[in-house]
Amino acid sequence: xxxxxLSTKQEYSGLRFTLAIAPKDITPDTVGKDxxxxxxxxxxxxxxxxxxxxxxxxxxxxxRAGGAIAKWTTKNKVTDASLETASxxxxxxxxxxxxxxxxxxxLLGSFRFDKHKSKKDEPTxxxxxxxxxxxxxxxxxxxxxCDAANLxxxxxxxxxxxxxxxxxxxxxxxxxxxxxLKCTVLDDKQLxxxxxxxxxxxxxxxxxPSRLIVLEYQPPAKSDAQPVALVGKAITFDTGGYxxxxxxxxxxxxxxxxxxxxxxxxxxxxxxxxxxxxxVGVLAASENMISNIAYRPNDILKTLSGKxxxxxxxxxxxxxxxxxxxxxxxxxxxxxxxxxxxxxxxGVVTALGSTRAGLFSNQxxxxxxLFNAGEQTHERLWRLPLDEEYFEIIKSTDADMKNSAxxxxxxxxxxxxFLKQFVNAETPxxxxxxxxxxxxEKDMPYCPTGASGFGVxxxxxxxxGLE
Numbered sequence: 001x002x003x004x005x006l007s008t009k010q011e012y013s014g015l016r017f018t019l020a021i022a023p024k025d026i027t028p029d030t031v032g033k034d035x036x037x038x039x040x041x042x043x044x045x046x047x048x049x050x051x052x053x054x055x056x057x058x059x060x061x062x063x064r065a066g067g068a069i070a071k072w073t074t075k076n077k078v079t080d081a082s083l084e085t086a087s088x089x090x091x092x093x094x095x096x097x098x099x100x101x102x103x104x105x106x107l108l109g110s111f112r113f114d115k116h117k118s119k120k121d122e123p124t125x126x127x128x129x130x131x132x133x134x135x136x137x138x139x140x141x142x143x144x145x146c147d148a149a150n151l152x153x154x155x156x157x158x159x160x161x162x163x164x165x166x167x168x169x170x171x172x173x174x175x176x177x178x179x180x181l182k183c184t185v186l187d188d189k190q191l192x193x194x195x196x197x198x199x200x201x202x203x204x205x206x207x208x209p210s211r212l213i214v215l216e217y218q219p220p221a222k223s224d225a226q227p228v229a230l231v232g233k234a235i236t237f238d239t240g241g242y243x244x245x246x247x248x249x250x251x252x253x254x255x256x257x258x259x260x261x262x263x264x265x266x267x268x269x270x271x272x273x274x275x276x277x278x279x280v281g282v283l284a285a286s287e288n289m290i291s292n293i294a295y296r297p298n299d300i301l302k303t304l305s306g307k308x309x310x311x312x313x314x315x316x317x318x319x320x321x322x323x324x325x326x327x328x329x330x331x332x333x334x335x336x337x338x339x340x341x342x343x344x345x346x347g348v349v350t351a352l353g354s355t356r357a358g359l360f361s362n363q364x365x366x367x368x369x370l371f372n373a374g375e376q377t378h379e380r381l382w383r384l385p386l387d388e389e390y391f392e393i394i395k396s397t398d399a400d401m402k403n404s405a406x407x408x409x410x411x412x413x414x415x416x417x418f419l420k421q422f423v424n425a426e427t428p429x430x431x432x433x434x435x436x437x438x439x440x441e442k443d444m445p446y447c448p449t450g451a452s453g454f455g456v457x458x459x460x461x462x463x464x465g466l467e
Contacts, residue, residue, distance in 0.1 A: 001111055001112065001113070001147075001150045001151070001153075001154050002107055002110045002111050002112075002146075002147075002150055003074065003110050003112070003123035003124065003125050003126060004070055004073065004106050004107060004110040004125075004126050004127075004128055005125070005126070005127050005128070005143075006103055006106065006107070006127075006128055006129075006130065006139045006142070006143060007127055007128075007129050007130070007139070008129060008130045008131075008132060008133045008134075008135055008136050008139065009082065009129040009130075009131060009133070010131065010133060011131065012081075012082035012129050012131060014045060014080060014081065014082065015045045015046075015047065015078060015080075015081040015082070016045065016046055016047070016081060016082045016083070016084055016131075017046075017047045017048075017049055017069055017081060017082070017083045017084065017128075018046060018047070018048050018049065018084045018087065019048075019049050019051055019062075019065060019084075019087055020048050020049065020050060020051065020087075021050075021051050021052075021053070021054045021057070021090075022034075022050050022051070022052055022053060033050060033052065033053075034050060034052055035050060035051060035052040035061055035064045035065060035068075035445075036049065036050065036064050036065055036067065036068030036445060037049070037050040037068070038050070038068060038069070038072050047069075047072065047081075049065050049068060049069060050065075051065060057091060058093075059093065059097060059098075059101040059376075059378070060101070060378045062098050062101035062102045062105065063101045063102070063104050063105035063108075063378065063445070063446055064105060064445040064446065065102065065105060066101070066102040066103065066104060066105020066106040066107075066108075066109060066446060067105040067106070067108065067109030067444075067445040067446030067447075068105075068109070068445070069083075069102075069105070069106060069109075069128070070105065070106050070107075070108075070109030070110040070446070071109060073110075073124075073126045073128070074110065074123050074124070074126075077124040078124065078126050079124055079125070079126055079127075080126060080127045080128070080129070081126070081127075081128055081129070082128070082129040082130075082131050083102065083128055083129065083130050083131065084131055085099065085130055085131050085132040085135070086131070095132075095135075096135065096138050099130060099132075099135045099138050099139065099142075100138050100141070100142050103138070103139050103142035103143070103146070104142055104145075104146055104446070104457070105445070105446045106128060107142065107143060107146035107147070107150070108146050108149060108150065108446040108447060108453070109445070109446035109447070110123070110126075111150045111153060111154075111447070111448065112448065113153065113154055113157045113448075113450060113451075115154070115157075141273065144269055144272045144273055145269050145273070145456065145457055145460055147269075148265040148266065148268045148269035148272070148456050148460075149265055149269075149453035149456040149457060150453065151264070151265050151268060152258075152261045152262055152264065152265035152451070152453040152455075152456050153261075153447075153450070153451040153452065153453040154451075155171070155257075155261050155264065156254070156255055156257060156258050156261045156438070156439070156450075156451035156453070157254070157450055157451050158254065159254050160236050160237035160253075160254055160287065163236055163254075163257070164206075164208040164236045164237075164287055165203060165206075165208050165209065165210055165211040165234070165236055165285035165286055165287060166208045166209075166211065167208075168211065168213065168234060168236060168257075168260075168283070168285050169185045169211045169213050169285065172185075172213050172215065172264065172283070173185065175264070175268065176215060179267075179268050179271045179272060180271055181215045181216065181217055181267060181268075181271055182215070182216040182217075182218075183213070183214065183215055183216075184213075184214040184216075185211055185212070185213050185214070186211065186212040186213075186214070187209070187211060188200055188203065188204075188209035188210050188211070191210060191212060191324075194304065195302065195303075195304050195306075196212070196303070196304040196324040196327075196328070197301045197302045197303055197304070197324075198301050198303045198304070198309060198320040198321065198323055198324045199212065199284055199286060199320065199321040199324040199325070201295040201299065201301050201320065202235075202241075202286040202288055202295065202317045202320050202321050203285075203286035203287060203288075204293055204294065204295060205241065205288070205289040205290055205291040205293060205294025205295065206286070206287040206288075206289040206291070208236075208287055209286075210284075210285060210286040210321070211283075211285045211286075212282065212283070212284060212285070212324070212325060212328060213234075213260075213282070213283040213285060214280065214281070214282055214283075214328075214332075215263075215264070215267045215280065215281035215282075215283075216278075216279075216280050216281075217267055217270050217271050217275075217278065217279040217280075217281075218278055219274060219275060219276045219277065219278060220274050221276065223276065223277070223278050225277065225278055225336065226278070226333075226334060226335055226336035227277070227278035227279055227280045227333055227335050227336065228277055228278070228279050228280070228335060228336060228337045228338075228339070228463065228466070229279075229280045229281075229282060229329040229330070229333055229335035229337070229338045229339070230263045230266060230267070230279065230280070230281045230282070230339055230340075230341070230459065231263070231281075231282045231283075231284070231322060231325045231326055231329055231338060231339070231340040231341075232259040232260030232261070232262060232263035232264075232281070232282070232283050232284070232340065232341050232342070233256070233257070233259040233260055233284055233318045233321060233322055233340070233341070233342035233343065233344065234257040234259070234260030234261070234283045234284055234285035234286070234321075235253075235256040235257055235285075235286055235287070235288055235317060235318055235321065235343075236254070236256070236257050236285060236286070236287050237253050237254060237256065237287050237288070237289070238250070238253040238256045238288045238315070238317065238318075239253070239288055239289055239290055240288065240314065240315035241288050241289070241290055241294055241295065241314030241315060241317065242290060242294060242295075242296050242297060242314045243297065243313040243314040243315040243316075244290065244315075245315065252439065255343065255438055255439045255451060256318070256343050257285075257343075258341075258343050258434060258438035258439065258451060258452075258454070258455075259340070259341035259342040259343060259432075259434060259438075259455070260283040260284070260285065260341075261451070261453075262341050262434070262453070262454065262455030262456050262459070263281045263282075263283060263341060263455075264281065264283070265453065265455075265456040266279075266281070266455070266456050266459040266460060266463070267279060267281045269456060269460050270460065270463060273460070273464075275460075275463050275464060275467065276466075276467040277463055277466050277467060279463065280329060280333050280335065282325045282328060282329045283325075284321035284322055284324065284325035285321075286317070286321050288314070288315075288317045294314070295311060295314060296311065296314065297311050297312060297313065297314060298310065298311060298312075299311045300398060300399045301320070303320075303323050303324055303327065303422070304323075304324040304327040304328060304331075305323070305324075305327040305421075305422050307400045307401070307421060307422070308399040308400045308401075309323075309396075309399055309400065309401055309402070309403050310396040310398055310399040310401070310402045310403070311402075311403055312402045312403055312404040312405075312406045313403065313404040313406070316403045316404040316415070318342050318343070318344050318415075319342075319344065319403060319415050319418045319419055320403060322340055322342060322419055322422075323418070323419060323421075323422040324422075325340075326338065326340060326419060326422045326423055326429075327422050330422075330423065330424060330427060335427065336428070337366060337427075337428045337429070337430075338423060338427055338428070338429045338430075339366075339370070339429070339430045339431075339432065339459070339462075340419065340429075340430075340431050340432065341432045341434055341455050342431070342432070342433060342434065342435075343433075343434055343435040343438050344412070344415045344416075344431075344433045344435060345411045345412045345415045345433055345435055346411070346435060347408075347410070347411030347412045347415075348411075348412040348433040348435050348436055349435050349436040351384070351412060352382055352436055353436055354436045354437055354440070355380065355436075355437075356374075356380045356381055356382040356436075356437070357374075357379075357380070357381050357382075357432050357433060357434045357436065357437050357454065358381070358382065358384050358412050358416075358431075358432065358433035358434075359371060359374075359381040359382060359383045359384065359430065359431075359432060360383070360384055360386050360412075360413070360416035360420075360430065360431040360432075360433070361383070361386070361428075361429065361430040361431070362386065362420065362423065362425065362427075362428065362429050362430075363428040363429070363430075365428070366428045366429070366430050367383055367430060369462055369465060370430055370432075370458070370462055371383065373458050373459075373461040373462040373465065374458050376461050377457040377458050377461050379437075379454050379455065379457055379458035381432065381458075384412060384413055384416070385413060386413065386416060386417060386420060390410060390413050390414060390417040391417050391421075393405040393407075393409065393410065393414055393417075394414060394417065394418060400421075401418065401421060403418065412433050415431075415433065416431045416433070419431050432455065434454050434455060437452060437454045438451065438452060438454055439451050439452055440452055
C-alpha cells in the first residue's frame with residue numbers, strides 16, 4: 001500500500017532533503033514559495049523543500065511537505081534518502097511534533113491502491129532516514145497510525161463485488177486474529193431473533209444479508225473502565241433502494257462504508273499502540289439493493305431499541321443500520337462514551353464542503369475533545385446543532401418517528417436527530433457525518449484520489465487523550 005519506510009541514522013552521505021522557509025527576497029530557482037515545492041541540486045545531491053511563508057507554518061505545513069517528498073521520490077524512483085532534522089529547532093514547534101507530522105505526510109502521501117490493475121504502478125520502494133536517532137519511537141508510532149489509515153483507505157477502495165457484508169465480516173475476523181482483537185459476528189438470523197429489525201430490513205433486498213460485526217480491544221494492563229464504543233456505518237453499496245439514486249448518484253457508493261472502515265483502522269491502531277482504554281468497535285454492514293423482497297417506503301420497522309420507524313426514503317438507510325448498532329453497543333457494553341462515524345447525508349457536503357466533517361453531540365466536553373483532536377490532526381470538524389425542535393420534522397402519525405423528513409430541510413441535523421433517539425441521554429455521544437471528507441475527487445497534498453481514511457488519526461488522538 002505504501003512504498004516509503006522510515007528509519008533513523010546519525011549520518012548519511014547520499015541524497016538529502018532539507019526544509020526551507022521561503023523569504024521574500026529569495027530567488028525562484030533556489031526554493032519555491034509554496035508549501036511542498038522542491039528544488040533539486042544534482043551536484044550537491046540536495047533537494048530543498050519549501051515550507052512557504054514563515055508566519056503560516058504549522059503542523060499541517062510539515063504534513064504537506066512530507067506528502068510532496070513522497071510524490072517526488074516516486075516520480076524520481078528514489079531508493080533511499082535522508083531528511084536533515086537539524087533545522088527543526090528553527091520553528092516554534094517541538095521537534096518530535098515536526099518529525100511526526102513529516103512522517104504522516106510521507107507515509108500517507110506514498111499510499112497507492114492498484115490491487116486490481118493488470119499493470120501495477122510498481123513504485124520504487126524507498127527508505128527515508130531521519131538524521132536523529134532520538135526520533136525512533138516517534139516514527140514507530142507514526143507508522144502504526146498511518147498504516148492503519150492506509151488499511152482503512154485500501155478497504156474503502158474495494159468495490160461491492162469484493163467487499164459485501166458477508167466478505168467484510170470474514171476479512172475482519174482474519175484481521176482480528178492478526179492484531180489480537182476479539183471479533184463477534186451476528187448474522188441476519190441472529191439479528192432478526194434479537195429484534196434488530198432496522199438493519200435486517202436494509203439488507204433484506206440483497207443476496208448478501210446484513211451483518212453486525214463487533215470488535216473488542218482490552219489494554220494489556222487490566223482496566224475496569226467502561227469501554228469507548230466506536231460505531232461505524234458499513235453500507236457496502238447503496239442503490240438507494242426503491243428511492244433509487246440516479247446513475248451518477250450511484251457511482252462512488254462503494255465509499256458508503258467509510259465510517260466503519262475508519263472504526264476498523266482505529267481498532268487496529270489502538271491494539272498496536274497498546275492504548276490504555278478499553279474500546280469496542282461495532283460495524284453495521286448492509287447492502288442496500290432493490291428486489292422483490294426489499295423494504296419499501298411506508299414500511300414500519302421495529303428497531304432493537306423497541307422504537308418503531310416509518311420509512312419515508314429507503315435511501316436514508318444509513319441511520320437505520322446505525323440505530324440498531326447504537327442500541328446494541330449501549331445495551332451490551334454500557335460504554336462511557338459512544339462515537340459513530342457515517343457518510344450519512346449529502347446535506348453536510350452542502351453545508352461544510354470537503355473541508356470539515358459535521359460534529360453533533362449531546363455533551364459539550366466530548367464535542368470539545370473531538371474538535372480539538374481534529375484541529376491537532378487536521379481531520380477537522382465543525383459542530384452543528386441538535387435542538388429538540390428538529391425532532392418535529394420527523395414525527396410520524398403511524399410510528400414513533402420517520403426515517404426522513406421527506407423534504408430538503410436541515411438534512412444533516414435531521415439525520416443526527418434521528419440517531420439521538422437511540423442513545424440514552426446520560427451516555428456521552430457524538431455523531432460524525434463524514435460524507436464530505438471520506439473520499440477525494442482529485443489528488444490532495446498527502447492523499448491520492450479516492451478514499452481519505454478520515455477519522456483514524458482523529459480518533460486515535462482523542463483516545464490517547466483519555467489516558
